[in-house]
Amino acid sequence: MTTQKQRETVETVVIRFAGDSGDGMQLTGNQFTVSTALSGNDLATFPDYPAEIRAPVGTTFGVSSFQIHFGSHDILTPGDSVDVLVAMNPAALKVNLDTLKVGGLIVADADSFTDRNLSKAGYDSNPLVDGTVAPYQLLELEVSRFTLEAVAELKLSKKDGLRCKNFWTLGLLMWMFDRPRDPVHEWINKKFAKREDLARANTAALNAGHIYGETAELSGVTGYSVAPAEVAPGTYKTITGTEGLAQGLVVGARAAETEVVFASYPITPASPVLHYLADLKEYGVMTFQAEDEIAAACVAIGASFAGKLGITSSSGPGIALKGEAIGLAVSTELPMIIINAQRAGPSTGMPTKAEQADLLQALHGRNGESPIAVLAAATPSDSFEVAIEAVRIATHYMTPVMLMTDSYLVNAAEPWLLPNADDLPSFPAPKATETEGFHPFKRDERGVRPWAVPGTPGLEHRIGGLEKGFDSGNISYDPTNHQQMTDARAAKIEAIADDIPKQTVDSGPQTGKLVVVGWGSTHGSIKTAVARAQEEGLEVSHVHIRYLSPLPRNLEAVLKGFDKVLVSEMNSGQLLSMLRARYLIPAVGHNRVTGQLIRVDDLVNQIRNVLEETK
C-alpha cells in the first residue's frame, strides 16, 4: 500500500484482524467486508480459525484471524502478506507478525499486553517495546480502556463492556479506510434486537473508535481512501466457496428437473456444505447425516437409483473411504456427485489447512478401470457455476462426478453478482419410460444408458456391480464383452469432452514462451502472479483447467503453443504428471505442500527463473 500524507488514495490494502477466539474477529472481519463491498471495492477474504474448538484464552493456538484484501481493481486472493495487522492480544501478534509486510502497520491493544498474556503467548518480554516490532509501524492504543469509557454510561458489567472492544477497533479501521458505518449499525440493531443495552454499547464503541481516528493525533498514520473498482451493475452479496457450492447444487437440480438427496458425514472442511443444505428442504434437498462416509456415499447411490440426484461430500480420509462405493456407481452408471473438500494430508494431516493432493485419488482411488468425471472450483462464485456443471454432467451422462474444492476455498469469500432468475440454466434430465426394447444398459448415441426409475411400470430391471452384458445388461463373464464394456465406460467419459467449453487461455498471449497452468483454488494466486510477471514485462500466460476429467479436447494444442509449461499446484505434482503422461510435454512443476495457498511472490520468482533458464 502506498501511503500519502493526507487521506490519500491507495490501490489495494490487506488487513488482518487477529485476536483471541473470544474477541470476535470473524464478526469484525465480516462487518468490515460488507462495508467494503458497499464502498464498491473488489475484495477477497479468508478466515483462519484455530484448530482447537475453544482453546484457553490468550494462547497462541487460540488465535482467530480474518484477512481481507480489497482494492480498486480485480482482487483475486486474500493477499500473501498484510499491510495492517490488528492484534488484540500478544498471542495474535506472535502468530501473525510474520505475515506483516516490512513497514506495515500494527494496531495493538496495549491494555492486553499484560505480563500474564505475554507469558501465555510465550513472550519473555514485551514485543511492543523490546525491538521486535522495530521493522514495522506501531499504533499502540489502550483499546480496552477506551472501549470501557465509551460504554461507561450503559452500566454494563466489565466483562460485557470489554466484549465491545472489537467494535471500537472496527470503528477505528473504518475511519482509517473511510468505510460507511451504516450497514454495521443496521446489523447491530438487528442482531441485538432483544438486548438493547448491548446494541447501544456496540454502537457507542464503534463510533468511539471512529471518532478516535478522526480526532487523535496518530503518529505517522493518516486516513486512506481506496477508489471503487469497476464492477458491473446489479445486486451483489458476498459468498463463500461453501455457499457457492450449495446454491449451485440447488440451482443445478432445478435445472435438471430433479431433487437432491445430500448424504454426508461431518468432517472438516466439508461439513459447512451439509450445514447449509440441511435447512433447504423446501428447495428439494433432503440431507442425510450418515453413520459414516461409506454409508453416505451409498445413500446417495440408492437415491440416484430411485430417481433423485444423490450427492455426497467429504474430505481426504472420508473420500478415501468412499472409493469402493464410487466404483459401484461407475459400474452401475448412476448419476452421483462427490464433493471433495481437500485438506492437507496424508491421513488426518492438518484438517484445517489447504492442499490439492487428492487429484490422483479422484482419478484412481478405486479398483479396476473406473473412469469418472472430475471438475474443480476456482473461486467462491466459480463454485456456484461448477456445481451446476456437476449436476448437468452427472444427470446427462449417468456418471459420478467428483467436484474438487479445498479448505481454503470453502471459507474464502468474494462479492458476487446475483444471477438473474431468468438467466438460470435449464437442462432437464430425461428419465426412461419406453418399455419397448428396454434394457438397463442400452446406450444411446452418446454411449449413455437410460435412467430407469423404480416406480415406472414395465421397466423393472436389476443392476449391480458385476460385469454386465453390453447387449442385455445381464451378468456376463465373457472376455470380449468385458473389453467392450470397459471401453464403453471410458468412451462415455471421454465423450463429455464434446459437451464442455474449450480450454481458453486465462490471460496472456495464446502462444508464447511460458504458460503457467493451474487448477482449483490457486486460480487467484496464479492469475495474480502471472499478471505481476506480465507487468514486469515477462512473456507469460495463464491456463486454468476447470475440467480435469475429461480434459478439454484442445488442451494439448493450447499447451503445445508454449515453449515451457509450468504447473503450479499445492501438491507434489499431480496435474503435472497427468499432463506429462498424456501429452508428453516436458512440463515442470511449481509445487508447494505447506497447507497454504501458493504465494504470489514465490510463483513470480519461479516464473522469472524459468524464463531465465530458457534464455
Next chain:
Amino acid sequence: MTTQKQRETVETVVIRFAGDSGDGMQLTGNQFTVSTALSGNDLATFPDYPAEIRAPVGTTFGVSSFQIHFGSHDILTPGDSVDVLVAMNPAALKVNLDTLKVGGLIVADADSFTDRNLSKAGYDSNPLVDGTVAPYQLLELEVSRFTLEAVAELKLSKKDGLRCKNFWTLGLLMWMFDRPRDPVHEWINKKFAKREDLARANTAALNAGHIYGETAELSGVTGYSVAPAEVAPGTYKTITGTEGLAQGLVVGARAAETEVVFASYPITPASPVLHYLADLKEYGVMTFQAEDEIAAACVAIGASFAGKLGITSSSGPGIALKGEAIGLAVSTELPMIIINAQRAGPSTGMPTKAEQADLLQALHGRNGESPIAVLAAATPSDSFEVAIEAVRIATHYMTPVMLMTDSYLVNAAEPWLLPNADDLPSFPAPKATETEGFHPFKRDERGVRPWAVPGTPGLEHRIGGLEKGFDSGNISYDPTNHQQMTDARAAKIEAIADDIPKQTVDSGPQTGKLVVVGWGSTHGSIKTAVARAQEEGLEVSHVHIRYLSPLPRNLEAVLKGFDKVLVSEMNSGQLLSMLRARYLIPAVGHNRVTGQLIRVDDLVNQIRNVLEETK
C-alpha cells in the same frame, strides 16, 4: 505340438481337462502335473473354477477345468491355446472348444453326450456328429462304460463306479504322454486308505485307461513323448502363487526376526493366502479374520505398532476400503504389507477373472501425498521371493508395502526348487531401545524413523495421523514443517531404490529397436511372446519390472536404450502412463481388459506391427 507317427517326441503340449464340477477335473489335473514334474518336464498349470459354488450338474456354468502346459524347455504360461481337450460332458466341450487349436485333439466321453446333457449345455444337436468338431481330431470313447467295466468286480454302486471316470481318462492321457503311474498309485492309496474298495477301483480305472491306449486302435492318434527339460538338481515341489506368497511371508518374517499378524477378510481371489497361513501358528503367524477390510488393515497396523509385522490382504473392492488406513500407516511410518490379489473390475466386476487394473490405486488410492512401496510378483516362485522382499522393505524402511498379485497368479502353479535352509536370507529388523535423545520421528541417515515398541521402558511416545514436527514428533501445523515432512516421506520411499536390484533386461539385446515392458503375472506371456518374436528374427527385448515404487534408478536409462517402448498390461495403460509421465518417453500400450492373461499370439502380432511401423 508337432505329432509324428510312432510314440514320437514333441517339445511342448497343452492339455485341458474339462468336466462338470463333480467330475474331479482339478484332481485329475493335479495328478497329471505331479507325474509330469517327475518326468522332468518344465510346466505351468492353471485351474479354472466355475464362479458358482455348486452349479446344477451338466450346465455350462458348472464346468471346471484344469490346464497344463509342459515341455522339454522353459514353460512360462499355461498356454494360449490347447492341444488336447478332455471333455467329460457336452457343457465342457461347449465352454472350452474355442480354446482348442485347429487340428487339436478332443477326447470326449461319448456316454455323457445324452440328449439331456446336450440340452443342459444348450446344444440343439450333438456337436460330435453335427460337424461342430470338424476342424479338430476327435477321440470319442465310451468312457463311462469302460470305467464301469473296469471296476465291475468291485461291486460298487453305479454312482461310485462312475466317479472313477476321471481316473480312466487320466490313465489314457498318461499312456498318451508316457507319464509314470507310480505317484498316482501312491496318492490313491494314501487318499483312500480308509476305503480300500475305492482305492482299488480308482487304480483299476487308471490302469484300464492306460491299457486302452496301449492296445486299442486309436484312429490317427498315437503316443507321444516329451523329453525332460534341463533343470538344476535338487528337491522340487509344485507351488501355486498363493503358496509362494504365504511361505515367502513366513520366511521373510523369520529373516527379519519378527513374527506376523495376518489380518484379513475373505474375498476372492485373496482368501487362499489367509487359509494357508491360518494353520501356521507355530511358525509365528497369527491370523485374524476381521469383520471387514478396514478392520483387517487396522489390526495389522495395531500389530505393527506393537512390534510384530502387520500384514493384510484383499482384492479390488477390499483394497479400496483400506485406503484410509494405509494412509495412517504412511503418516505414522509403520511397517505393513498389503497383499492385493487383483481381479477384474470396476466394482465387483468379475471376481474370478484376472486383471492388473489396480496399479494406480496402489500408488494413489489415498488422500494426500502418501507414497508407499509397491512390488509385483511375476510367477508362483517369484511370489516367494517378492514376499520376502516386501518384508525386508516394510521392516527396514518403516513403510507400507503393497504387494500385487492377481486371480491368475494365485492359482497358477509351477515346479519349484526348494531353497536350501542355509540359503534363506537374514535381515534382522532393528527395534529401538536407546532412550537418549529419542523421539519417534527421529530419522536415521536413510531417513527412516525408529521402530519403538510398547513394552520398551523409557521409549513411551505418542503417534498419530496428524502432521508431526520433524524435530520432535509432536503435532505440528507449521507450513515449512509440513513441506519438510512431505518431502521426507517421499525421499524415504525414493531411497529404497538404492537398496533394490538394478533393472535388467529379461531377454534380448540391452539396447535396440523395441522393448516390451511388463509387470506382474503377465511375465510368462510376455517372455514367451518376445522369445517367439526373436525366433522370427525380430529385434525385440523384454523388460520386466518387479519394483513399481520406487522404480529402479536405472530404469530410465534402460528404456531410453530402445527406439520404441511397448508396455503390455491387463489394464487400459496404467504402468504406461507412469512411464510416460516420469521419463517422457513415447511408450505405447498393448492393453487387454478381458479378465484373461495376455495372449502370446496377440502380443507377437503387436510386436510385429510396431516393428513394421518403425521401418
Next chain:
Amino acid sequence: MTGSTVELKAKDFASDQEVRWCPGCGDYAILKAVQRTLPGLGVPKENFVFVSGIGCSSRFPYYMSTYGFHTIHGRGPAIATGVKVANPELDVWLITGDGDALSIGGNHLIHLLRRNVNLQVLLFNNEIYGLTKGQYSPTSKRGTRSPTSPRGSVEHPLSAGWLAMGAGAHFVARSIDTAKELTTVLTRAHEHKGTSLVEILQNCIVFNDGVFEAVTDRATAADRQIHVEHGKPLVFGKEKNLGLKLKAGSLTVEVVTIGGNGITTDDIMVHNEKDKVLAALLLGMEAPEFPVALGVIYCDPAPTYEQMLYEQVREESPTLDSLLNRGQTWEVV
C-alpha cells in the same frame, strides 16, 4: 408393459434369469416364499425394490422380476435407505446374509434399525460365508472349523436378534427357510411401518449342512421350536403342553410341563410383542435348554425416519430467487 393394475401371481415375480444357487440350498425355499407373499400385499409391482449386498443370498434380486439392486458387500442397508429417502412410496426389501449384515455391514444394519426406515430386512443366516467358500461367520458357533479356522474359531458368536434389540429395533422376527409360516412372518414384517428385521435360519447345504438340524428336524421340531404369538401363552411341544414360566422374583424363565407339578396354563407367560425385555429374553433362548423362539418376537411401532423427515418440509417449491437473495445484498448501479 406390466401395468400396476394386473392381478399378480407368485410366478409373475420370477425373473428370466436362471437361478444359480447350489441344488438343495435353503435360499430356494425363501425365494418361493417371497414370491408367494408379494401378490397379497396390494402393492403395484413396479413399486417393489429388492436391494441386496454381496453373498449367495444377495443374488436374490436377480431372481425377482421387480426392480432390484445387487450392491456391494455390507452396504445394502445404506443403499436401501437412500432409496427410501428419495422415494418413500417404494416398497423396499433388503436381502442380506449373516456375513453381509453382521460382519462388514453390522454398522449400517444397526443404524438402519435405530433410524427405523420403513422397509423389510430378510437376513439369511446360514452361520457361514457361502459365496467365498465356507469361512466361519459372526454367527458361527465357537469352535467352528473352516478354512480360516482350521483349529476351530475362537470367537463368541453374535445373535442377530439380540443385536437388533440392542440397536433399538422396533420389529424383530425369526423364521426358517422351509417353514410354511415364513409367508405369514413376511406379511407381518411388511405390515409393520418401520424397519422390520426377519432372521431366517437358512441351510447352506455345501458348507454348513445341518447346522440348524437340532432345531429344524421334523421329528423333534415341535419340542425345539416355540412359535410365539402376541397375546397367546408361550406354549410349545407336540401336545402344546410345554410352556415358559417366569421364575418368581427373577428375570429368568424356565420350561415347564402343563399339568405336571401343579402347573396350569395360568402359570405360563403370555407373549407380549411390545415388551422389549421379554423380546430380549426370548431371543436369547438357546437349544438344548430352551426351544428356539420363532415368529414375531418384537413389534412396537415408532415414527419412521422418512415420515419425520418429510414432515419437516415447510412449503412447496419456493422460487430460487428467495434462496439466492438470502443474506445481506447491495446494489451497484
Next chain:
Amino acid sequence: MTGSTVELKAKDFASDQEVRWCPGCGDYAILKAVQRTLPGLGVPKENFVFVSGIGCSSRFPYYMSTYGFHTIHGRGPAIATGVKVANPELDVWLITGDGDALSIGGNHLIHLLRRNVNLQVLLFNNEIYGLTKGQYSPTSKRGTRSPTSPRGSVEHPLSAGWLAMGAGAHFVARSIDTAKELTTVLTRAHEHKGTSLVEILQNCIVFNDGVFEAVTDRATAADRQIHVEHGKPLVFGKEKNLGLKLKAGSLTVEVVTIGGNGITTDDIMVHNEKDKVLAALLLGMEAPEFPVALGVIYCDPAPTYEQMLYEQVREESPTLDSLLNRGQTWEVV
C-alpha cells in the same frame, strides 16, 4: 529412563503436551481420574498403551505419558485389537467418543465386544460431535437441534449400554466425568479379563452444555442416579429409601419407596451383575421415570480372544524346512 520398578504417581502419567480441550470440558476430569487410577494397577508403565480414534475425546493419548496411538476415526477398536493380538501382555485402554464408537466405529466396537479382547474401552458420551463443531450424534436425543439438524434430528438415539449387551459384551459399566466413583469403576474394568466397556457421561460445555444436568445436578443427583453394586439391593435416593421392585409376573420394574405401602427391603431387587436380562433392564432405564443406573451393571467373564488364540499354538518355532518341505516333493539329480 523410566524403569518399570519405580513407584508411580498420578502426575507421572501426565505427558509434556499442553492439554487443549475447551476450558470446563468434562474430558479434564476423566483425564485426572485415569491418571489417578493407573498407579494402583501394578502394571509397569511401559506396558500401558492408550489407543484412540478421532474426536475431542480421542486427543486423550497425547496427554498421557504412556505409549499412545491417536488413530483414525472409528477404527480404534481394530487397532487396539491388533496391539493385543501382537502382544497380549500390553495393557490397552481404548479412548473413544459417542461419534467415534457408535457412529463410524459401531461395527468395530460390536465385534471387539463379542470377541472379548482383553482391554478397557472408555466411551466419552457427550451426545454430540465435539471436534467437528456440534452436529448431533447417534446418542443425541430426537429433536436435537444442531448444524445438521436445524429443525431437530429425526433419529432415535442409540443406547451404548443396550448396544453393548446386544453385541454380547461381558462387562458394561456406566459413570460420570466428574464422579469420584469413576476411579473405582475404572479399576473394576481393568480387573475384568475381557473387553470392558465403560460409558462415561461427559459434558461438552461448548456444544451440548448441561445435557446430563437432569442426572448430574448435585441437588437432585441422589434421586436421579442409582449406584448398583453386585449382591446389594437396588436402592437409591438421599435417604436410600427408594428402590427397584419387580412387578409380579412380569419383566418390568417399578420405583418404590421403602416403608411406604408396606414395601420392605425384601421387596427390593438385589443386583446381580451376571444377569444379562437384568443388565439390559437396568441399562434401559431412563429419566424421569427411572433413575439412571451407574456402576458395574454387567460383569460375566468369558474366555478372551487372545487367550483362546494363543492356546492354539502347538509347538515352539519349528524349522522353516518343515514348512517348505510340506506336500509332494521330488528329486532331480
